[in-house]
Amino acid sequence: MQNGTVRNPVRIGIAGLCAAILGLAGARGQPASPATTQAIAPAEVRRILSFSPQDAVAREQALSPEIRDRLASIRAQVEQQGGRFSVGYTPALELPLEVLAGTRIPRSQPGIAATVNRRAAALRSIDVESARLGRVDLSKLLAACSPRAAAFDWRRSGKVTPVKAQSCGTCWDFTAMGAYEGSYAIRNGAQIDTSEQHILNCAGAGTCAGGWWMPVYDYMLTHGAAHEQSAPFTGDDHQACPGSIATPFRAASWGFVANDVGTIPTVQAIKQALCAHGPLATALQATPAFQAYDSTDAVFDESSQHFDWINHGVVIIGWDDAKRAWLIKNSWGPAWGGTGGFGTERGYAWVAWNSNNIGIATAWVDAVSTRFALRPEWLQKMKQLDLKVQPLPRPEPPNPILRPNG
Template identity: 55%
Template sequence: MHRHVVQVIATAIAILAAGSAFAQDPPSREEMRATLAKKPDLRRAPAAVREQLAASNELIRREHLAYKVGYTSALDVPLEMLAATKIPRELPPDALKIAQAGAELARIDHERFEEVARLNPHLLDRLKFRLACNANAGSWDWRKVGKVTPVKAQICGTCWDFTAMGSYEASYAIRNNALVDTSEQYVLNCANAGSCSGGWWGPVYDFLVTHGTASETADPFTGNDAQACPANIATPYRATAWGFVNTADWTKAPSPSAIKQALCEHGPLATAVMADAQFQAYTGGIFSSNQAYSWINHGIVIVGWDDRKGAWLIRNSWGTNWGETGGYGSERGYMWIKYGSNNVGIATAWVDAARRFYVLPDRYRELLRERQIPVPPLPDPDPLIRQKLKVIKLPGH
């Protein structure tokens, strides 16, 4: 027993030592972009990578783990530049005003949607909103119904930003039946939610409710967190509500059943995890760890589950030369992670994108005022989306 413990400790030290070699000379933004886009060749791997993979494979063998590691592009980047979600364990009450009102804001929005759908019976079929997601089912994957946008690659410590916008884009696809590419750069420079050294999605969702963000075309991602928020850019991509899945204590992971229910009700979810050196080298299988961690360091998006695997399907933002396909399509960048492993599930949050074919009722704005939340100027319904969906009647019109 003593010998086994010593071996485990030695293996862990070897993995950490190998990983630390990448932090000697952090890459620039452009170098990181090129690194994550490049397909790694194990024959040309640095000695530190080879040592880390050898130690990782020994750990997997010894602990009978069910996943594989390999030379991913993420291994050529210091982990702290990839995993920089920083969520305070305690937040002032003012920081969560919109989240605390989230359920009521979402209810008002849903009632307006039902009213519009009643006046336009064909709408639900055109929106494909009533999808077959069932929280009691053995598995679900939002990609299979076309509601997940392509995997992206962060080029600095902005996993929190890509997590927020990844879940938002999926919600937009579900609620408007349109795939969009939103601007993480605009969020980085304007939302006051973090920097290239870290942040988290709560302030991003607040910003999407009160201001909105631009398209990727209007403000492409450069990873420059020092530039001013650009003026005179259209910000049509807004949210109506957001909230934590575990409303009793967001610092603890919700139960799997609660996460499944939220996935079906709201779509893909933002969540946190502890990404370690093993996570960084993941290439397939069901990831799990026997290591106990006290907190988290990385943001990812939960897009589905599989009870036979006992795992969540997550989408990462480290490009397509990391991870696996998750059993669907050819795009890599996904991981199966065991329920509860590496603290996955802490700060799990949902966001509801604003539907673009109706205006919310006055009660919505009144609730924002009651909670002392800035009231955004509400745009008119998008005529192109209304035409596509053939929305003929609107309440009060």
């Protein structure tokens, strides 16, 4: 610690190994070099992505010939491939794809997901027992979702927080926190706004050049996340981690849907995870066509192409069997994508089950509940796992700044 701040801590165990090899992952089919992502200031990236739909309409009328030609080329390619979706101007088109798509998941790491899932099973069993002893029926909190339903959308239960605008290659950060915020809303009955900046500077999970959610969720087990108000997002990955900052948002457990990070889970497995835990973090291969996606109900489908790996993180919040697609929440601002058939907020998309490798490294997270206290066995298990835990906050009513959603 220096002058009240600490630098990004070294992660312990598996997460530390993965964070250390993030740079190697980018060399195999991953887009963008760190030098490229630094070419545009994070504040400028966020300014562009934050345009409202109304701003975007006016901006489209003044597009440069270069972007107009690029959009025309994308549209022709989609039509040639028989795509079921429409494309048009979105603010994301004004930025290089490598600036937006910064999820870097290590390849060829056999056993990592299985190890995480064994740990998750032990921690989750303690969490479930703690809820039972605290007379909290977790199944009732999740009752809105059934994996047997033909379609489902967590937004309809008020369990999805608003669309945000990332900056630089921090999609991994917004994906991790978007899924966590959904779990918190389900387990605590209130929406929160967590600090992606705190995670960027403290979790050791990545930088503006890329990262992923495994080290994020390990950090949330041991330390937790701050309020957005405590550490507003700037996109500065060189800031020191604050030496003292309230981190009330903790994870009780987390795991992968499949036992192999590189395996896309079955449709049924993802549905079951959505209903057992809430919104999920996942990866896909974003493309220029994905940047230009502006459909509300049409399904994004580039499955006719072969994609070697992934480059972008999004949150799965629902599905539709008739569409054979996942409903995802993106972090490219409110003028990208469509509404997904609910409400007026844009920033969502339908992505076909077999398209663009969606489903790689799909992960769930269970937020610590304010409705009951975790039993001492939870801390004991964390110590056995050599995960250094900061003191857990006592259960308390939701903070007044939170927005109740039932």
